[in-house]
Amino acid sequence: MRVSHYTESTECGNGEEESPGTTTATTRFGIRGDLLIPGCGQPIEDGAVVVADAMIEWVGDFSNRPAKYDAVKFHHVKVLMPGLWDCHVHFGGHGLAFSTLNASSSFLPGAPTLAGAVTVADLRRTLDAGFTSVRELMGYAGYLWPGIRDGYLVGPNVYSSLAALSITGGHGDDHELPLCAVKQFGEAGGASYLCDGVDECTKAVRTMVRRGARCIKVCSSGGVLSLNDDPEDRQFSDKELKAIVDETERSGRAVAAHAIGKAGIMAALRAGIKSIEHGCYLDEEVAILSYLVGPMLTLGFTVKEKGATLVATRHIQESLLLDPSGFPEPVVKKIKKIVPLTRKNYDLAIQQGVKIALGTDTWNSNPEHRVAHGKNAMELTYAVKAGMTPLQAIAAMTANAPEVLGRLAPKSGQLKAGYDADLIGVAGNPLDDLAFLTDPNNVTHVWKGGKLYKSPA
Incomplete structure (x- = not known):
């Protein structure tokens, strides 16, 4: 037609x-x-x-x-x-160009070019699935955005952080490669960027803005898929996080925090970060902690008072629990521990009225994979299982979504x-x-x- x-x-x-x-x-x-x-x-x-x-x-x-x-x-x-929004995606060619998410071959010369070529098809599949906008929190789609904007590539609107800011040895570090290689890759435009201390953190934000980032991502806690760090560990100091937020806001952008453990969640909120990614330990114990360190009574109330949004990324967690093949045993153990926690605490966040925007953490370029690009709408089904009505879940994937971009939020997500x-x-x-x-x-x-x-x- x-x-x-x-x-x-x-x-x-x-x-x-x-x-x-x-x-x-x-x-x-x-x-x-x-x-x-x-x-x-x-x-x-x-x-x-x-x-x-x-x-x-x-x-x-x-x-x-x-x-x-x-x-x-x-x-x-x-x-x-x-048009639907996915507030947490990664386009990196993994699953086709590279065998696994942390494949060392992704650091070789020419790897970003190959990843970008694979990503062209991923972007088209994402748009065909009804996703007209994505927030990419580390990946290569942000570098392809000018081609989409100018009409010679086909894909959704892309709001990308380009890289994830991480401490040395943190979630954004690759623990199986020499540190010099990881740092050089970040300086050359790779998908993670290491920074330690207030001055380096400020410079890192400025570097991302110079490269064209439309938002900033920071890892305030350890991660699941990174090998040696613990999701409950706090990463970045209060001063470092505050420097990142202050510098980001000067350019009208907003920060998203990879925050799994409760210490990382609370640190992100104290720094003024408005988008909490994963939030797996958003539980009643954290609610008590928030009462002890601040004036709010519950974490849900804290998140609401801070104007923050939770992006729980349930699709990737449930998918990796069903099929963790390709990941080493320490990572598999973390997956098995985290998923039951998130089920319970996502329910709690919805019950307490925390603002939710939906993101999937989709990263795989193999169309047959459970977390392949184009299968993003699976996140809606987990929102309903956690207690949302279908209409609320749709709002979380449309009307609520642009707010995670702060002052750069477009008028989008609503008819x-x-x-x-x-x-x-x-x-x-x-x-x-x-x-x-x-x-x-x-x-x-x-x-x-x-x-x-x-x-x-």
Whole structure:
């Protein structure tokens, strides 16, 4: 199907830059859905939108559309929704270009070029699955973003940290390689960047901004997939984290903290970080700790008072528990310990009203892998299992998501006048069963910036 467009010419009003009588063409088209899910708010039966160029101009009941849209042709989809967001992804070619997530071959000369080539297909699969925007918290898609922005590559909007900031010996360090190799790779544009002390941390943020990062990622705790550090260990001092946050905010960007253990979560909140990734130890014991170190009564209240968002990344955790093949035994032990904790504590966070945005930690380029790019909507199913309604889960993957970007947040994730025209058409009602969205074939249409990228043949 091809979407027909209605073009209206309007006179420019600034006389100084345009010759008298110069006109600009506004291209409008409409989309009508049996059900419209706006991202924030209640669904509308027989709802519709009008898109003007790259923006949504009008949303409402189709039967009550303004008369000025009588000349606009509306095209039909079953269900109309905002484009989905994945707030935590990694594009690095792993699973195809490199055998495992920490393969030493990914540090060799030419490896980033190969990873970038593999990532082109990953980005297309992500968009075809209905994800019109992603926040990449370490990876190579951020370096491909100019090509997507300028139209010669196809993919979602990419908001990338490019690298993860880590202490030496921390989660972003590769413990099986010489330290000099890891540092040199970071300096050359690799996906992790080591910094120690306030001055190095400040310089690291400035380096990422210079490279084009649209957000900053920091590892405030140890990790699961890194070999020698413990997820419960605290990483970076309070002064280091505060320096990272202060420098990031000077450029209007926001920090995301890889924070699994409770010490790392609390340190991130104290520093003013607004996006907590994983948050596996967000439990009642941490709630008591937050009472002892601050004025709030519970961690949930602390997170809400701090204006922070939890991105729990349930998809990768459950997937790796089912199939941890390829990882060494110390990592497998950590996976088996962490997943049951996160199940319980994710439930607790939802019960306490912590703001949630959904991210998957997707990283694999093999389309057959459980955490392959394009399977991102699996995260919705875990949100519902943890206590969200389907409508709340969709809001967490649409309307809530841009807020993790702070002042650089786009007007996106909602079907609302003045917002980006990032929309998807779905073959059935996902509110009946969100698993319906996990099959990309059920996403029949994808518009990004008002341009149609996917439709039935």
